[in-house]
Amino acid sequence: MQTEEKSRQEIQGDKKVIAKKMRPFLENNSAIRMMFEEGKKMAELYGADKVYDFSLGNPNVPAPQKVGQAIQEILDEEDPLFVHGYMSNAGYPQVREAIAENLNQRFGTNFTWQNLIMTVGAGCGLNVALKTVLDPGDEVLTFAPYFLEYRAYVTNYDGVLVAVEPDTETFQVNLEAFRAKINEKTKAVIINNPNNPTGVVYSEETIQSLAAILNEKQEAFGHEIYLISDEPYRELVFDGGTVPFVTKYYDNTMVVYSYSKSLSLPGERIGYLLIPDELSGSAEMIEAATIANRISGCVNAPSLIQLAVGRCADCQADLDFYDRNRRTLYEGLTAMGFDCIRPQGAFYLWMKVPAAKKEPGGSAGKAEADIAGEGEDLTAAEAAFVQAAKSHHILAVPGSSFACTGYVRLAYCVSYETIVNALPEFEKLAGEYGLSL
Amino acid sequence: MQTEEKSRQEIQGDKKVIAKKMRPFLENNSAIRMMFEEGKKMAELYGADKVYDFSLGNPNVPAPQKVGQAIQEILDEEDPLFVHGYMSNAGYPQVREAIAENLNQRFGTNFTWQNLIMTVGAGCGLNVALKTVLDPGDEVLTFAPYFLEYRAYVTNYDGVLVAVEPDTETFQVNLEAFRAKINEKTKAVIINNPNNPTGVVYSEETIQSLAAILNEKQEAFGHEIYLISDEPYRELVFDGGTVPFVTKYYDNTMVVYSYSKSLSLPGERIGYLLIPDELSGSAEMIEAATIANRISGCVNAPSLIQLAVGRCADCQADLDFYDRNRRTLYEGLTAMGFDCIRPQGAFYLWMKVPAAKKEPGGSAGKAEADIAGEGEDLTAAEAAFVQAAKSHHILAVPGSSFACTGYVRLAYCVSYETIVNALPEFEKLAGEYGLSL
Numbered sequence: 001m002q003t004e005e006k007s008r009q010e011i012q013g014d015k016k017v018i019a020k021k022m023r024p025f026l027e028n029n030s031a032i033r034m035m036f037e038e039g040k041k042m043a044e045l046y047g048a049d050k051v052y053d054f055s056l057g058n059p060n061v062p063a064p065q066k067v068g069q070a071i072q073e074i075l076d077e078e079d080p081l082f083v084h085g086y087m088s089n090a091g092y093p094q095v096r097e098a099i100a101e102n103l104n105q106r107f108g109t110n111f112t113w114q115n116l117i118m119t120v121g122a123g124c125g126l127n128v129a130l131k132t133v134l135d136p137g138d139e140v141l142t143f144a145p146y147f148l149e150y151r152a153y154v155t156n157y158d159g160v161l162v163a164v165e166p167d168t169e170t171f172q173v174n175l176e177a178f179r180a181k182i183n184e185k186t187k188a189v190i191i192n193n194p195n196n197p198t199g200v201v202y203s204e205e206t207i208q209s210l211a212a213i214l215n216e217k218q219e220a221f222g223h224e225i226y227l228i229s230d231e232p233y234r235e236l237v238f239d240g241g242t243v244p245f246v247t248k249y250y251d252n253t254m255v256v257y258s259y260s261k262s263l264s265l266p267g268e269r270i271g272y273l274l275i276p277d278e279l280s281g282s283a284e285m286i287e288a289a290t291i292a293n294r295i296s297g298c299v300n301a302p303s304l305i306q307l308a309v310g311r312c313a314d315c316q317a318d319l320d321f322y323d324r325n326r327r328t329l330y331e332g333l334t335a336m337g338f339d340c341i342r343p344q345g346a347f348y349l350w351m352k353v354p355a356a357k358k359e360p361g362g363s364a365g366k367a368e369a370d371i372a373g374e375g376e377d378l379t380a381a382e383a384a385f386v387q388a389a390k391s392h393h394i395l396a397v398p399g400s401s402f403a404c405t406g407y408v409r410l411a412y413c414v415s416y417e418t419i420v421n422a423l424p425e426f427e428k429l430a431g432e433y434g435l436s437l
Numbered sequence: 438m439q440t441e442e443k444s445r446q447e448i449q450g451d452k453k454v455i456a457k458k459m460r461p462f463l464e465n466n467s468a469i470r471m472m473f474e475e476g477k478k479m480a481e482l483y484g485a486d487k488v489y490d491f492s493l494g495n496p497n498v499p500a501p502q503k504v505g506q507a508i509q510e511i512l513d514e515e516d517p518l519f520v521h522g523y524m525s526n527a528g529y530p531q532v533r534e535a536i537a538e539n540l541n542q543r544f545g546t547n548f549t550w551q552n553l554i555m556t557v558g559a560g561c562g563l564n565v566a567l568k569t570v571l572d573p574g575d576e577v578l579t580f581a582p583y584f585l586e587y588r589a590y591v592t593n594y595d596g597v598l599v600a601v602e603p604d605t606e607t608f609q610v611n612l613e614a615f616r617a618k619i620n621e622k623t624k625a626v627i628i629n630n631p632n633n634p635t636g637v638v639y640s641e642e643t644i645q646s647l648a649a650i651l652n653e654k655q656e657a658f659g660h661e662i663y664l665i666s667d668e669p670y671r672e673l674v675f676d677g678g679t680v681p682f683v684t685k686y687y688d689n690t691m692v693v694y695s696y697s698k699s700l701s702l703p704g705e706r707i708g709y710l711l712i713p714d715e716l717s718g719s720a721e722m723i724e725a726a727t728i729a730n731r732i733s734g735c736v737n738a739p740s741l742i743q744l745a746v747g748r749c750a751d752c753q754a755d756l757d758f759y760d761r762n763r764r765t766l767y768e769g770l771t772a773m774g775f776d777c778i779r780p781q782g783a784f785y786l787w788m789k790v791p792a793a794k795k796e797p798g799g800s801a802g803k804a805e806a807d808i809a810g811e812g813e814d815l816t817a818a819e820a821a822f823v824q825a826a827k828s829h830h831i832l833a834v835p836g837s838s839f840a841c842t843g844y845v846r847l848a849y850c851v852s853y854e855t856i857v858n859a860l861p862e863f864e865k866l867a868g869e870y871g872l873s874l
Binding site for chain 2: 017018019020021022025026029056058059060062063067068071072075079080081083084085086087120121123124125126127128131132133134135149152153156157224264265266267268269270280281284285287288291292294295296297298299300301302303304305306
């Protein structure tokens with residue numbers, strides 16, 4: 001019995017019960033979770049209206065009425081066995097048809113329903129795409145600053161994510177740096193347009209240049225390089241701007257989409273993966289991606305909400321809401337002397353950490369852009385600024401959480417009141433940092 | 438230009454564009470898909486009412502009215518931002534609380550909401566569990582016949598699925614064979630109770646014996662062996678039988694559940710992963726599994742339907758419907774001389790392929806149980822029987838699709854009329870095989 005207890009203790013004592021690959025995530029997770037927990041605690045302490053939480057990309061605009069109506073109509077009109085039942089692993093053909101037609105109308109493309117695979121949000125769409133193309137050791141390039149989950153998604157399939165350093169003037173793709181990083185191991189390139197976290201929209205010129213380099217490198221290396229375009233913010237573009245539809249510029253493109261932001265359905269997990277006929281070996285790729293969708297355990301995208309988005313393919317996002325927030329925040333902050341990238345799309349504002357804090361003996365350090373290999377490696381200046389903002393009840397995500405230290409991301413998908421009420425607090429912060437125009 | 442075109446052709450000519458790991462799935466997929474396509478073709482040719490499709494585990498009972506009502510109430514009463522918005526990656530606390538309370542009432546357990554992680558169906562629940570515990574090369578044991586997706590799920594994390602051969606008398610767990618296969622590399626064991634495809638319910642004695650061997654082997658090897666109990670059919674048990682709640686018998690148990698079958702919601706992808714406090718390192722495991730749920734791309738289980746099942750935790754499956762089907766099919770087939778395992782749970786009937794077909798020069802071969810290493814390696818006898826059934830418009834899944842050749846699975850989650858109308862066709866088949874009592 002003593003042996004048994006000892007052995008049991010040994011088992012209990014060794015807390016490393018989880019897979020080795022999961023362990024780094026637990027350490028990082030704690031840091032991120034602490035920020036969220038702190039936000040919740042602050043809301044309890046000071047009242048939710050006295051906390052200006054710009055940390056989350058959770059839309060504050062309700063889903064368009066048409067979505068609710070579509071759900072209602074489906075429940076009223078359709079057989080529950082159909083509404084909640086299995087369909088093809090790639091989704092209902094009629095849903096995919098409606099989406100393909102809408103894309104064709106808007107972008108002059110020629111997709112059929114068979115080019116679309118409905119997925120459990122863009123997160124699963126990206127995973128399906130990566131699972132379908134990556135062999136262990138393959139490199140995937142993406143552009144800093146970037147959504148850190150990309151690293152996890154690529155690691156899921158034993159790929160290696162390589163970040164291309166930013167052009168900190170424009171935050172368009174840094175083409176020179178891209179050319180330097182692309183190599184024989186490069187199997188895929190992920191772009192996010194409009195961009196989280198910078199709010200920048202890649203121009204047609206950027207996409208053309210990117211495509212030219214990719215075509216040149218495909219020839220040079222003799223194998224495909226897939227461009228995976230992650231576009232959950234496609235419809236959130238301001239000032240009459242447009243987002244180039246990437247399949248028209250580069251054949252080996254896959255598009256990943258989500259209705260999380262455009263239709264305010266982030267919790268529903270509904271999106272699609274688009275694989276055009278122009279893509280090399282597209283038939284095989286579509287079949288393999290459909291299988292990847294199945295064996296990942298998803299099986300298919302959720303049925304009721306899938307049918308609903310099929311009826312809302314032409315729905316519009318509430319652009320005016322976000323645009324008012326955008327202008328109010330951007331104009332307010334720049335007037336105070338903060339150095340911000342002018343947001344063109346999505347609902348994020350990318351702000352430079354001010355150079356120095358005027359304090360007696362202040363040692364907050366300088367704030368140069370610095371690509372962190374590990375996303376959570378905050379520089380002292382950035383950490384100090386995030387802390388200073390927090391003392392004014394402003395929650396911002398540090399740039400290091402996007403592998404680009406020296407910045408913060410402000411998600412302005414909050415209520416308009418939050419922005420208006422936060423501005424005086426930002427002003428105090430500007431004062432502490434000695435900013436002026 | 439010629440060089441460019443040549444190189445382009447080389448790229449297009451090499452159709453092996455997909456990941457190496459995905460290639461075997463494409464070959465297998467075609468075989469399975471062909472069966473489904475054939476079923477659809479037959480329905481077109483002969484009329485859907487003249488085709489007796491027992492191949493799919495797609496419930497023919499609509500979701501209980503309470504589910505529709507719950508969805509309606511949520512849409513009427515709750516803020517759309519809440520209904521369709523992000524929640525914790527593990528799910529809404531109140532949904533998990535309702536499910537935990539229901540389990541505690543029914544099974545005398547002591548779960549809290551924190552023991553539950555809501556998942557995108559049982560498929561993702563299994564994937565999350567495996568991703569959380571498996572290191573490359575770890576072995577996962579399961580019991581033939583088994584749902585072949587288990588192999589894909591384990592391979593997703595570079596684990597090795599090892600099938601334990603069946604006790605073909607009872608199709609309870611073959612304990613001797615289990616003891617012989619378990620070894621130092623064994624990290625997890627998957628059971629499916631009630632069982633797909635046999636319809637057998639593992640008894641309390643079976644679970645106790647299994648737990649005893651697992652405890653003994655944990656001690657011997659000095660590391661945890663996790664028992665993953667896949668229970669989408671938990672509520673589908675007949676003749677007043679019960680399914681032992683496995684966490685009460687073995688500490689290192691995780692339970693995977695889905696509402697696909699009990700509430701007829703297979704397309705909605707909603708279920709949970711249960712990790713009890715008794716499990717070694719449970720806090721770390723729960724945190725890691727929550728992260729695995731997120732980084733798999735699922736992020737969280739779909740929100741509206743998650744809220745709905747939270748309000749339907751005490752809903753009952755329509756057991757009477759399946760029970761009538763079960764009795765009619767089982768009694769009909771055994772009366773004709775077919776050798777069937779009496780179904781105790783789920784909605785499957787497991788039938789032995791008759792020994793020999795009486796035909797002039799018939800060479801359909803013998804039909805011994807034979808564990809196929811590759812699931813699609815049909816023996817001649819089994820293939821001939823499946824083909825003979827098809828000539829009577831009866832679609833059955835060959836046992837080799839569950840790594841147990843010499844049998845067929847009949848899914849009786851069809852309409853009652855399908856069963857009644859199929860019986861005369863089964864009788865002709867019995868005649869051809871020279872069966873009698």
